[in-house]
Amino acid sequence: MEYEGVASSSRGKQKINRCLLIGIITFLAFAIILAFVLVYTLKKEHGPRETVLSRCQRYLDANPSASSVNDCERIWSVFEQAYVGKDPCDVAPEAYDPLIKAVQQKVPCNENLFWSKTNEMAHALTKNRNCLMTLEDTLLGFMFNGLTWCSKNGSKETFTTGCPGWMECINPMRSFWIRASANFAATACGNVSVMLNGSINSPFNPDSIFASVEMQNFNPATMDSLRVLLVTKETDMMTCSNKSLMDLQTLLSSGPLRAVTYTCRVIPHAKVKNCIDDLEIPCSDCW
Ligand code: APR
Numbered sequence: 001m002e003y004e005g006v007a008s009s010s011r012g013k014q015k016i017n018r019c020l021l022i023g024i025i026t027f028l029a030f031a032i033i034l035a036f037v038l039v040y041t042l043k044k045e046h047g048p049r050e051t052v053l054s055r056c057q058r059y060l061d062a063n064p065s066a067s068s069v070n071d072c073e074r075i076w077s078v079f080e081q082a083y084v085g086k087d088p089c090d091v092a093p094e095a096y097d098p099l100i101k102a103v104q105q106k107v108p109c110n111e112n113l114f115w116s117k118t119n120e121m122a123h124a125l126t127k128n129r130n131c132l133m134t135l136e137d138t139l140l141g142f143m144f145n146g147l148t149w150c151s152k153n154g155s156k157e158t159f160t161t162g163c164p165g166w167m168e169c170i171n172p173m174r175s176f177w178i179r180a181s182a183n184f185a186a187t188a189c190g191n192v193s194v195m196l197n198g199s200i201n202s203p204f205n206p207d208s209i210f211a212s213v214e215m216q217n218f219n220p221a222t223m224d225s226l227r228v229l230l231v232t233k234e235t236d237m238m239t240c241s242n243k244s245l246m247d248l249q250t251l252l253s254s255g256p257l258r259a260v261t262y263t264c265r266v267i268p269h270a271k272v273k274n275c276i277d278d279l280e281i282p283c284s285d286c287w
Helices: 002-045 048-062 072-081 093-102 119-128 139-144 172-186 209-217 243-253 269-277
Strands: 113-116 190-197 223-232 261-268
Touching (some): 048 072, 093 172, 113 119, 113 209, 119 269, 243 261
Parallel strands (some): 223 261
């Protein structure tokens, strides 16, 4: 009788343990499935397509004049066709030709601002002042600025990790910026400005995108002048007579751009900062 009691209580315990184990396993399986679903949904919501589409819409909302001629969904689809399914080391700048055609925007003459090694300062300025516009302030540049993308041979996907480095090969990102920069330069008109960094030895670097792509694509038929804004800090010894700037001037005067007037001005860093912070200062007094 006593034995029966002990046996039934141990059976009861075993049953409870089994139930507990099944419960834990079910809970864990449920948690794992939920985690997968969550990761998949979040990835879908914050994937490159969603980022580009949301940036595109935001830009068009803020710039109504560009909104009737640009279709964000179409832009994304044309963009993808440049690199999806391709070897990430074999996407040439020309692959983006259809994208360049698909994005419609005219930068007003006299407002193009090019830059080299002055990324932060140039964009801090154009963020607050609408008298100048960089490539990254146009719809095309704004949509893709700071993003990473590539695909693989035969794949239908866009990856944002594991893509080749900037200098590694003819990759989708570098080719995009080369093609977009070439177009920004080719369509520049009137008095064009470039902000160069007076704190480095060679503000005009032949390997930069500005020198190797943009300068090569300037159109002498639409451009009147190139104005170098050489931003220097107090302790810098830099002047417009710097060897690299002489090279820039020679490049202009000895080729198809010889009719384009060259000017160079040293602008103290503090003055640019004042122009960024104090909107009362007219743009014309900034340089
Ligand atoms: N790795 C990753 N990105 C790079 C690298 C690199 N090694 N080199 C250049 N870049 C990208 C970065 O996005 C960087 O901010 O190019 C940008 C500009 O590089 P800079 O050397 O400062 O300037 P430059 O090469 O002259 O390009 C700037 O190109 O974006 C257009 O119109 C724009 O006039 C501007 C010019």
